[in-house]
Amino acid sequence: MGVVPAVSLVCRAHLPLVCAFIFLLGALTPISRAEHSPTEPTTVTISVRTIQASEPTHHHSAGGGTSPAVHLASSLQDLEARLANLPFSNFQLIARKEETITLKKKNSLQLPNGQSLTFRPMYLEDKKVGLWLNWRDKDGSEILNTRVHFDSNEAVLTGTDCAADEGLILAIKAIPVIP
């Protein structure tokens, strides 16, 4: 007769303790992970290249025809294969900026035309980077607000049409800073 109330009493008595234990476990987990990986980078260099695209090619037809020649600077050679997917044939590097910040910190960069790019690297593990981006126009409107995960040795490309036949492209790269 007294077994069930006794069990109920024990459960009621120990449930908060179990919850507290789980809380402590969760709170201590990042510490233990950090201790196990002392060399894991905690800072990252965000490189933003601003590229102007021009000379539209109008080759939007499906079928994979041969793409016209793409003219781009040597500093953009690493992006050639990807920029070739855009309907432009000329790409000019406008500016390049780099900021080294710690993870989970937010920072902003001023871009040409008064635009701004706010970013926050969220994590960096196994060469994978999580990055929140907020690209705003001069009037404050959001050009792009996104959260992406990508390889740290690759660049995220995003762009918009800025003039009649021109586009503005941002090549954003996150480079881990090895302590």
Place this chain on the structure above:
Amino acid sequence: MSNERQLNLSDKQEILLSQYFDGECGPIRRFLAQRLLSRNPDAARFLTSLGHTSTSIQSIQAGENSGVNLWSRIDARIEQERRSSFYLGERRTEEPRGSILERFIPSHALFGGLSGAAIAAIVLFVVYKPRNFITFSSPEPLAFTASHEFQPVGMGQANSAAHNRGIANSDTRRMEVDWMRSHGSLALIPDQNGSSAIIWVKRRQGWPAPSRMPSALQPVPLANATPTASFQMNREWLDQSGPGSAK
């Protein structure tokens, strides 16, 4: 009853002594009762009378009526009970108390524990899976074609619902998007191998396009399109951006 009426005790003192006699006092009231007993002989007399009353009632119940006229004492006792109920409410029997721990656990402990467990689960979820927290998962990755056509995935602010798109659903996947929001319409332009994509924002009508870049910000010639050359030519913008931010 008449004898008890002659006692120099207030109603509160009688109630206090009554509770003390019945063992219903807490530590403070027990201390007060004992202090009253030590200071006021009438209080001790009243307590003794209560004891006699109790003994007499027990004798009646046991059928050992000793011939004492108990009715006056019974009346006194009834009167005390009436006063007690008036001041203290109805007398009730307390349930046996459990352990000290149980006293500190309210009846909502189960609910509170479950809430704590839920919060703990959320915390653990955030700790172990920070990347996937507050994501809007889509079970299927966005399919890409080999063409160069823009593929709109959202139109404008109003319907710029979040997207969680794996750019390629394979081990070669190099880019994942949790969500995207834009004032314009969004398009993903995939790479030829489909492992990554370019996020393109197409401006809607009514969204003013940015002004053309000033002459000082015109692209540098291809031959000089190194970052250094670019910044040398764009001194005006460099000054606006602040020192040390560009390389």
